[in-house]
Amino acid sequence: MTLYESLAQRFIDDIVCERLPIGARLPALRQLAQQQGVSVTTAGKAYDYLADRGWIYARPQAGYFVANRSQITEFPALSSHSLTPRDPSRFAPVQGYNSGLTGFAPLGTSLLAPALLPEVDLARTIKRVTRRASQSMFSYPESQGLESLRQALSEHFRENHFAFNAEELVITNSCLDSVRIALECLTEPQDAIAVCSPCFSGLLDLLTTLKRQIIEIPVTHEGIDLHALETCFAGQKVSAALLSTTHVNPLGITLPTQQKQAIAALASKYKMPIIEDDVYFELSHQKEKPLPAKYWDTDGYILWCSSISKVLAPGLRLGWCLPGRYFDKFYGHHSYTSMGVNSLVQACIAEFILCGDYRNHINKVRPILQSQVHLYRQFLAEHLPSSAQISAPQGGLVLWLRIPGVDTNQLADEARKAGVDIRRGSCFSTHPDYNDCLRINCGWPLYLKVERDSAQMQLQGLCELVQSLKGSDS
CATH class of the missing domain: 3.90.1150.10 (Aspartate Aminotransferase, domain 1)
Known part of the structure; x- marks a missing residue:
């Protein structure tokens, strides 16, 4: 056991024995280092170790506090699932799955x-980009998306250990728009789609609008029911799957790495397109960001969809997709059904990423x-x-x-x-x-x-x- 792990274990023992109650404030880094006779670096590693495992959390400009680690072990899953397709329009609430209040x-x-958005930095970027905007920026945009944005996103995610080429990426109007395009170009009305259960309400509204049926695959705090998913694939019960794997909405869980690897393997084994809705990818509560299932997709059957909506500014309406082996179908359908994405918005986001403000x-x-x-x-x-x-x-x-x-x-x-x-x-x-x-x-x-x-x-x-x-x- 390293020195920082040993120090962290002392805190864990105190928390378990309730000598440190929930909400208790911990010593500042320098104070801890002096108390324990260790370096500030070692103290920082000990706190990072505890935070990554959910024992403590940081409040910006306030310090570190003991977290409430109570875990949910019995959230309801589907009590019985026959893996029979269901029409979501038949079960939709009166106002739709994802209706909300205004104001x-x-x-x-x-x-x-x-208040949590970088309004000043973003405004400065927009002003800088518009000042030097060329005439081409006010023409119809490139269907695949501005090369500068695709390159910026490629470099950004490469730093997160998720590498892809800019040529593989297609820019869309949002993550949900990417999902829509994928569904429309790979499936037909009345086709059944495998989805997580519980499933984000906005996806259920989209599937209802597109007249797709669904088969719900149970997801709990332990992950997704891989047996049910493979049963759907093996029996050709579905034409595609639409899954979230990281910070799944609404449960908030992230599927274990082994399950993400298994999902990629199942897609290849059954040649099944899987649309990965990964809009919360950047918002990990741990120090290390998990990788998407797409990372293990060696044969290109996973279409990875994401956007800036949850991280930066939903009003800018910008997303993307890595369609893999379905690039031609996806890009073609996107070109036919859209005149592309606002060039000025794309240029601003590219600049915001490249200057470091996004990270x-x-x-x-x-x-x-x-x-x-x-x-x-x-x-x-x-x-x-x-x-x-x-x-x-x-x-x-x-x-x-x-x-x-x-x-x-x-x-x-x-x-x-x-x-x-x-x-x-x-x-x-x-x-x-x-x-x-x-x-x-x-x-x-x-x-x-x-x-x-x-x-x-x-x-x-x-x-x-x-x-x-x-x-x-x-």
Whole structure:
């Protein structure tokens, strides 16, 4: 055991024995180094070791704190799944799977608060790019996307140990747009698609619009049901799979590396196209970012889709896809159904990446987001009934909650009347197994100064509604 691991183990022992309670503040790095007679580097490695394993978390400009490590072991999975295709339009909520409130609704849509976005740096980049914009930037854009942006993205992800050539990439209007193009060029109406269960509500709305059927593959805190997935592939029950593998929305889990490798192997074995929705790839709560399943895709059957929407600015509407062996089909369909993506937006994002501001923003926002998720979990644990279960996500922006005895369809209706936006469990499946679950966004800071329109007030109002519903049932 190394010196930093030995130091970290002492903290783990103190946390397990509750000598260090949840929320306790730990010594600053220099103070710890002096106390233990080690270097600041060793102290930093010990804290990194603890944070990567979920024992502690950092609050920017505040220090390190003991995390709530309670893990959910019994989130509901599909109670029975016959692997029979289902038409999502038949089971959609009245207002669709992904409907939300307009106005201030911090708990509903998964996104970062404006205060966490690099508005000044981005505005400076836009001004710089527009000042030197050439006439070609105001012509119809290249169908594949600006070469400068594709090259910038290639270099950016290469630094994350995920290498690909700029020529392999196609720029689109969003991650969801990439998924749409992939579905349209590889499948037909009424084809069945294998999806995660629970499944992001926006994907269910898209599949409904495209008239695709779905087969839900159970996903729990342990990962995806690979046996069910292979059964679908082997029996030719599906024409494609649409899966998330990193910081899966709504559960927040990341599939183990072995499962990602297995997914890539199954795609090759059965020659099955797999569309990988990886929009939260950059938002890991750990120091090391996990790799997508696409990394192990040696035969090109995985189409990797992502965007800047969750990390930078959803309003800019820019995404991309690595279509692999389906490049010609994907690029052709994209060219026929779109005149490309706004050239000025592409040029600005390319510049933002190449000048280093994009990576600086990601490195800054990740620990902030990790801290916010811990604060949300702590707040919910204190204000919800003791039977409530709260996910412990490894990344992303959302929490998945289960409140036994509460119908979250009724809860969402009551919350809507109070101006509180959440996503009810029935928005994530065609099955009734998640009707006591809900999803909330953690992208808005819980400010210490409680204002009328704040995420904390909305969260407080949600907890009061839950308590009232639980009380009416008792």
